[in-house]
Amino acid sequence: MNRFLFYLILISMMTYMVSTTPRTLIEESANGTVPSLFLAIIAGMVVTYIIISKFSHFPGQGLPEILKSYTPKWFAMPILFIFSIVWFYVGLSTLITYTFIINRFLLPEMSIYVVVLTFVLIITYGIFMTTKSIFYMSEIIFLIVIPFILFVQIKAYFSLHLNMDYIRIAIMQVNQLPNYKSFTTATFIAMGAANLVIFNRYFKKLKKPTRKGMSLLTLFFSYILLTTYFLPMGFGGFDSLDNALYPWILTSDSIRMKFGLIERIVFIFIGAFLALSVVTITMQWHISIQLLSSVFYFKRFKWKSVNLTLPFFALCFWAFSIYRAKTVTSDALYRGVEFFDMVILPITITLLIGSLWLAKRGAASKCPDTKK
Amino acid sequence: MSRYKKMIKRSLILILLLPLLTQAGCAFKDIDKRVFVVGIGIDPSEKVRHGFKVTLKMIKPVGDVKSVPSQTYAYLTHESESVAEAIRMLETRVDKVLDLGHNRIILLNEKLLSKDIDTFMDFFTRRGDIQMITYMAVAGTTAEETISFEPETETPASIALYNFFDNTGTESPYVLTTFLFEFRRQVLSKGVNAILPIIDINEDKTAFIINNAIVLKLEEKPVKLSEVETKYFNSLLYNASGFSYKIEKEDLIMVLNIDTVKMKYKIVLDEGPPRIDMKVTKYGVIGESNKRLDISNLKKYDKTAAEEMKKKVIELLTKLQENDIDPFGFGLRYRATRLSREGLMDEWDRIYPEIEFNVTMDVNLKSTGAVE
Numbered sequence: 001m002n003r004f005l006f007y008l009i010l011i012s013m014m015t016y017m018v019s020t021t022p023r024t025l026i027e028e029s030a031n032g033t034v035p036s037l038f039l040a041i042i043a044g045m046v047v048t049y050i051i052i053s054k055f056s057h058f059p060g061q062g063l064p065e066i067l068k069s070y071t072p073k074w075f076a077m078p079i080l081f082i083f084s085i086v087w088f089y090v091g092l093s094t095l096i097t098y099t100f101i102i103n104r105f106l107l108p109e110m111s112i113y114v115v116v117l118t119f120v121l122i123i124t125y126g127i128f129m130t131t132k133s134i135f136y137m138s139e140i141i142f143l144i145v146i147p148f149i150l151f152v153q154i155k156a157y158f159s160l161h162l163n164m165d166y167i168r169i170a171i172m173q174v175n176q177l178p179n180y181k182s183f184t185t186a187t188f189i190a191m192g193a194a195n196l197v198i199f200n201r202y203f204k205k206l207k208k209p210t211r212k213g214m215s216l217l218t219l220f221f222s223y224i225l226l227t228t229y230f231l232p233m234g235f236g237g238f239d240s241l242d243n244a245l246y247p248w249i250l251t252s253d254s255i256r257m258k259f260g261l262i263e264r265i266v267f268i269f270i271g272a273f274l275a276l277s278v279v280t281i282t283m284q285w286h287i288s289i290q291l292l293s294s295v296f297y298f299k300r301f302k303w304k305s306v307n308l309t310l311p312f313f314a315l316c317f318w319a320f321s322i323y324r325a326k327t328v329t330s331d332a333l334y335r336g337v338e339f340f341d342m343v344i345l346p347i348t349i350t351l352l353i354g355s356l357w358l359a360k361r362g363a364a365s366k367c368p369d370t371k372k
Numbered sequence: 373m374s375r376y377k378k379m380i381k382r383s384l385i386l387i388l389l390l391p392l393l394t395q396a397g398c399a400f401k402d403i404d405k406r407v408f409v410v411g412i413g414i415d416p417s418e419k420v421r422h423g424f425k426v427t428l429k430m431i432k433p434v435g436d437v438k439s440v441p442s443q444t445y446a447y448l449t450h451e452s453e454s455v456a457e458a459i460r461m462l463e464t465r466v467d468k469v470l471d472l473g474h475n476r477i478i479l480l481n482e483k484l485l486s487k488d489i490d491t492f493m494d495f496f497t498r499r500g501d502i503q504m505i506t507y508m509a510v511a512g513t514t515a516e517e518t519i520s521f522e523p524e525t526e527t528p529a530s531i532a533l534y535n536f537f538d539n540t541g542t543e544s545p546y547v548l549t550t551f552l553f554e555f556r557r558q559v560l561s562k563g564v565n566a567i568l569p570i571i572d573i574n575e576d577k578t579a580f581i582i583n584n585a586i587v588l589k590l591e592e593k594p595v596k597l598s599e600v601e602t603k604y605f606n607s608l609l610y611n612a613s614g615f616s617y618k619i620e621k622e623d624l625i626m627v628l629n630i631d632t633v634k635m636k637y638k639i640v641l642d643e644g645p646p647r648i649d650m651k652v653t654k655y656g657v658i659g660e661s662n663k664r665l666d667i668s669n670l671k672k673y674d675k676t677a678a679e680e681m682k683k684k685v686i687e688l689l690t691k692l693q694e695n696d697i698d699p700f701g702f703g704l705r706y707r708a709t710r711l712s713r714e715g716l717m718d719e720w721d722r723i724y725p726e727i728e729f730n731v732t733m734d735v736n737l738k739s740t741g742a743v744e
Contacts, residue, residue: 030712104500109401109469125384160610161554165701166561168708175711237557253504254553258540264503306376 002206004135007142008199008283009048009192009217013224014149015280016189018248018273019097020337024185025229026241032176036183037225043183044190045218047349051193053208054356057363060204063197064294067355070362077295079355083197084291086348088317091284093337095119096325098277100333105249106270116325119278124314126282127289131202134286138279148272152265153227156255162234169238170230184341189228190221191345194352198287245330289313403433407468408475410445410531413515414492415481417451424484424492425451426458427516428470431531447520455495473501477533478508478552479515479571485586485594489559497556504553507537510586512572523579533571536582545603545612546583562717563703565589567605570596587697595695601688608635608652608685609700616659621676624663628677628737630656639706639727647728648702652685654733658740665740674735682733689729696725 025033058066063083067076099115107115126134156162200206209217232247235254244250252269262268289310298309328336410431417423427449434444448465452458463470478496496502511518526532535541537549548569558566570584585602587595597605606612607630615630637650658665658673665673692698706720 108501121388125388161551163557163701163704165704165708166557169704169712172708172710173712175713235553235557237561239562240557240560249500250504250553254551256505256551258538263538264505304376306380 002203004139004202005052005193005196005206006213006217007135007138008195009190010220010224011138011142011276012192012195012280012283013189013221015094015273015276017224017228018101018246018252018270019094019277020334021185021189022228022232022247023245023334024338024341025182026232026244026247028179028182029170029233029238029242030173030176031182032173032179033182033229034171034174035176036178036180037186037229039178040183040186040190041218041222041225044187044221045214047187047353048190048193048217049209049214050353051196051356052206054353054360055196055200055203056206056208057356057360058200059206060201062199062201062290063352063355064291065201066359068294070359071355075355075358079351080291081295082351083348084288084295086344087284087288087291089340089344091281091288092321092324093333093340094277094281094284095123095321096328096333097337098274099325100330101246101249101270102274104246105266112325113322116322119281120318120321122278123282123285124318126278127286127314128310129286131199131286134283135199135202138283141275141279145272145275148268152252152255152269152272153231155257155265156231156235156251159235159255161254162231163237164234166236166238167230167234170233181338181342184345185338186225188341188345189225191349194349195283195287197352198290199283285317289317401469405468406471407432407446407466408471410475411477411479411519411533412472412475413479413481413511413519414455414484415515416483416487419451420453423451423453424455424458425449425516426455426462427519428459428462429519430466430470445520445522449516455492459495471501472499473503475502476506476531477519477537478506479511479519480508480568481515482510482512482570482586482594485510485568485588486592488591489588493556493559496552502552504551506552507533508550508552508555508568509533509537509582510568510570512570512581518571518573521573521577521580525579532580536580537569543612543614544583545607545615546599547612548585548602548606549610558701559588561704563698563707563720564701565697565699567597567699569602587692587695587699589695589697595697597688600684601691604684604688605699607633611635615654615656617677617681619673619677619680624661626661626665626673627659628656628673628735629659630654630735632656637700637702637705639702639709641723645728646723646726647730648689649730649732650685650689651732652681652734653736654681655736655738657738661740665744667740667744670737670740674737677737678733678735681735682731685731685733686729689731693725693727693729698724702727 025037064080067079095116099112099119102115103110103112126137129137228248232241232251235251236244236247241247249266249270253264253266255265257263257265292313293309296309299307301308301312407430409428411429413427413429415425415427417425427447430446430448432444432446448462450458450461452461459470484492496506523532536547539549548567550566550568555566555568558564566588567585568588569582570586572581572584573579574581583599583602585597585605587597589595603615607615611633613631615633617628617630619626619628632655634653635650637648640647640649692700703717703720703724706723707716710716
């Protein structure tokens with residue numbers, strides 16, 4: 001498997017480690033999160049396998065090209081439009097979550113507009129890059145940031161003040177029935193492969209996932225998911241964590257670097273995850289804007305010889321995210337994300353796999369020679 | 373076309389560089405406009421009913437530490453109905469921003485411990501900028517007096533109380549360290565009682581004495597541990613080094629220096645009456661003796677020491693049991709080793725007062741020190 005495919009999947013997994021995912025999982029900790037996690041590992045990996053192998057039939061093509069050439073127009077256009085909104089919404093909720101984190105923990109006195117604007121400026125630069133450059137950016141940031149994150153986590157696992165008993169209490173909840181909310185929330189973070197809808201343009205020779213690649217991916221996913229859920233328990237306690245809005249920030253704040261340059265590790269930690277979140281949002285909005293422009297492209301909306309369609313969409317993104325960041329409460333944000341995970345995510349994945357399947361049939365009937 | 377692209381790129385880079393201008397300073401407020409709180413003390417209020425008296429220890433920023441002749445601390449006190457309100461009122465008395473992000477110690481008055489802890493601790497965990505690795509302690513007299521006490525060994529720009537607890541300065545098994553996150557999880561969890569160190573001031577008003585601890589009981593009078601009990605507790609649970617022990621046998625008096633302590637325990641229910649099997653292993657050397665020692669007799673000394681120390685551990689465990697407090701978290705272990713079900717904690721509450729302790733003590737002396 002291509003290493004960029006790994007970055008694509010892993011970065012989106014890691015981004016949600018500190019944002020909304022742990023909160024939802026821990027909220028349901030007494031109602032069967034543990035069995036849901038194991039189901040989510042299986043489901044996440046199966047869906048990843050299906051998506052990658054479906055896309056491997058269309059090397060070098062994004063979803064817009066695939067759908068436009070192999071399915072009727074009345075089917076392709078609404079699907080692409082819905083997908084662009086879905087990806088925009090995912091990016092937006094990531095953006096707002098991180099804006100809230102910055103506003104609460106790093107810069108409590110700074111205006112929320114400034115925070116959102118700083119984010120959006122950098123991301124806007126990112127989404128106009130070519131798909132290839134985004135991959136290179138993701139590789140660089142991934143390699144810089146991962147050592148920090150691993151360092152903090154290893155330090156946490158070996159901390160004297162990590163109480164394993166709390167983690168074991170959490171594991172002992174395994175005898176409950178799995179619940180749907182935890183399951184979809186946990187599955188969501190494995191959905192990085194869905195980003196292939198645009199990023200498949202880069203993969204000219206995408207193959208079906210190999211056994212080695214899939215088992216590595218399963219290993220990483222299990223580690224990330226289990227750490228996301230269990231490590232905060234060891235620091236925050238089992239009964240006492242359900243009212244924490246950002247369990248991972250609380251956890252990283254509980255780790256002390258005795259002889260470090262700064263004792264409070266949380267700043268390094270938030271910084272590292274901010275970098276990852278910028279990459280994730282860039283990817284998601286890049287997808288969104290590309291999908292959107294495949295549906296609506298105003299050929300005559302020009303200034304001199306530069307087409308203004310994309311900048312116009314970017315401007316809409318700005319306006320909407322600033323408006324949303326100002327008005328949304330953190331509760332509404334969480335409910336929104338939960339609703340997304342529970343309802344929109346399964347629909348989106350079904351639509352994606354379904355349309356790819358249709359497109360494959362369309363392709364087979366168009367040129368029967370390639371059918372094997 | 374390419375010219376315009378270049379232009380757009382250049383202007384985008386310029387826009388990206390603009391936010392750098394906002395980075396000059398600490399979130400728009402410079403360091404000379406801030407005053408750093410380095411200690412918070414909370415007492416029950418004398419004037420306001422059910423209120424609190426909050427004392428802040430602040431450090432004034434100075435240009436050069438060497439040129440400062442004496443201490444540069446300032447103290448402020450305010451009484452109010454809640455902690456947040458008191459701190460808000462204190463802000464009106466300082467010309468600078470109160471920065472709580474560097475605070476590392478919160479002192480509580482002993483009288484507050486039998487009240488509802490949530491009424492005043494909530495403020496500290498709700499605010500994002502207060503460190504979770506803040507030390508928690510109980511004042512021997514009042515929190516106000518203790519926080520504003522400056523011992524003779526305190527030098528400018530170093531805060532004596534931090535050095536006690538952070539294990540980079542003095543390291544002693546008598547000094548128990550409890551972080552805010554530990555305190556929070558212990559107070560809110562079922563099956564464990566929170567334990568805090570007590571800070572006393574000696575009679576001459578020259579130094580701190582920190583060698584006791586206090587165990588909280590939910591809305592009841594807390595239980596104090598003696599020096600020896602604190603030492604044993606701390607070395608058993610946190611493997612505190614620097615543990616020394618005096619043995620007197622016949623006319624031989626010797627002091628052992630223990631540097632590693634390992635403790636494991638298991639709750640056994642199915643063999644006869646319920647009991648806790650605790651296995652303690654200690655490694656150390658002989659530190660002082662009134663006689664010439666024979667190095668071949670080390671095994672004998674091991675045994676004598678083990679017997680004596682075993683008695684002390686059982687005494688400590690029995691005292692905790694008699695007072696119905698559980699700072700070790702045996703209750704947590706009980707929950708952690710059984711599948712979750714209703715009423716698990718009620719079962720434990722019935723078992724704990726009758727449980728027996730079976731302590732196995734292993735002492736391994738490595739040498740007689742530098743001389744025989």
